[in-house]
Amino acid sequence: MNNTNKKLSYLGPKGTYSEEAALIYTDHNELLLVAEKTIYDVLEKVETSEEIEGIVPLENSRVGTILETIDYLIKSNNLYINKEILLPIEACLITKMELIDLKAIDEIISKPEAINQCNLWIKKNLKKNIKLTEYPSTAEAVSDLKNLNNNVAAIGNSRSAEINKCNIAFKGIQDYKNNITRFVVLSNNPNNSTGNDKTSIAFDFKISDEAGLLLKALECFAKRDINLAKIESRPKGNEIGNYIFIIDFDGHVEDSLISDALDELSKITSLLKVLGSYPK
Template sequence: MEENKKNLSFLGPVGTYSEAAALEYKKDVHNLIPKSNLSEVLGSVVANTSEEAILPIENSRVGTIIEVIDYLINSKNLFINHELLLPIEACLITKENIKNLNHIREIISKPEAINQCNEWISKNLRKDIVVTGSPSTAEAVESLNNLPDSVAAIGPERAAVIHKKHIVKKGIQDYKNNVTRFVVISNEENKPTGKDKTSIAFDFKKTDKAGLLFTALQCFSKRNINLQKIESRPKGTKLGEYIFIIDLDGHLQDENIEEALKELKQVTSFLKVLGSYSY
């Protein structure tokens, strides 16, 4: 491990899409540290054993990855400080080089990866195909070592190369423009770059009061602040209570953003800036 390089934790093992995103993000100035789960990835930043972590936060097909958002909402000193978009190409991978797809009797992969290839699977593989979940796409590919030749994995090309497996078919994802948004997380807030977005989360004091969300959004519209994304998710307290997550143009230090958030704070019971970052 090189002393002059920062540590960058990612959701391992090697060969995952997360590793591909980590390699794309300033790979020449980071030691890449694979971790086995989300808590370990972000916990390494909290414990200062890694300066940064990179995680998937949204997929163009399946939407927001709630576990990551929840962790950031509930953390005290973690901030998004960069994002990057990674095209996702799923490959059908086998232990031996097969010619007939009917030979495949079982598919193994991370459930999200399987879901993103459902249409291709139903059109091209046996009707009685067995589907088995795996903690990660890379682990699915590696597991082929100990499985029959009739088992195939869905995963990235890099995993097939690392584990010396055969790629039967590339690009089997149902949506060819399948993209995953990754965010880089650290315990330091970013300075403005001139091309930034800010992510916030908030909820309301009285959820049964009419017009609360409209009032909140006016904080931005009257200042001509563009909202790139708005969504809600259950708070987990009781039915009908939600947390709202917004991505907006600009940086926390911009005067109009600062004013908008100050006003928003007056009508919310909870407001957290998840980060201002370049994109």
């Protein structure tokens, strides 16, 4: 829960999954919420102001890391993860009017990630040549149904259907029922230790093609019995074969064991970015 009463920037408009997570964090205080048009806008606003926090999706259990979020965090100078919120995702097929026949739908509109999370259902139940149109957010797609013909359906949550007075044709159309999105709350200031934290970092190597570098990096944690919760690689974008690694592990960056591990890791890395320490 937000105990600072700071405004909270999120990917709007009302009815997005981001708003759901934001309402959980603010204990359903809508007066604290500030809607933005894109994830980039949320991140930029928080990075340039100490008066506001932000909440953005970082990872989905179905489609993986949200690249727009992680790429910005890696390059930012003063953004820190302060908290994570795990939100179960129930995707709904939403139409302007009551739906009589699924085969009458010619087009699906939604955020790309939402469409991807419902791919199997779409292929099984809708036309083979159905048009898939990307929108900046699920809520914006649902809101736009009123401007489109009755053969268009949106993928969104039940709140967006309620807000826009639309029809929920089907609930739970996500391909994996245990579909969870990990949202993170960000601010300009790092957290103090709570005694039960985890930390996220990003790093790359000084010499990318030296044998055993990743093993050396992992040994920095293994020899200190630091539990790794996640490890993944992300292309650097400059050439094939160059990667940035992202690791989540137990502990706070101020803990002596963690500090020692990061000091050792820094000797073989050209980039070592602490993305934040936050309560488990």
